[in-house]
Amino acid sequence: MIExxxxxxxxxxxxxxxxxLAAWVALRDSxxxxxxxxxxxxxxLTLNFLFSRCYLWALLGFNSCEHDEKGCPPPRQQ
Known part of the structure; x- marks a missing residue:
């Protein structure tokens, strides 16, 4: 599992x-x-919200999690 x-x-x-997006789908006629x-x-997007994880971001190496937020991993050492 990713962090x-x-x-x-x-x-x-x-x-x-x-x-x-869900509202747009619900309001469409066709x-x-x-x-x-x-x-x-x-x-x-809903699953990303619930679990605070994005596999695409992990694959690309992005991380928008502030390290002082609860549950965020510490910054990686170079």
Missing amino acids: RNLGSTERVLRLMGAII HDVLTPLALLVATA
Whole structure:
């Protein structure tokens, strides 16, 4: 399992994005190829919010977690 790599601000932004995507899908009249894709992205963003982890960020080496936040790993030594 990867360490926590999302800060509080980014977590809230991801949850807001998930809510917007889910509302967009719910308010649409037609459902096409974009519907399952939008729901998949909304689900991924919600899971990122809940667990404070993003596997894409881990793969790319990004970390927006502030090291003084609870549960954040200490900075890596060079």
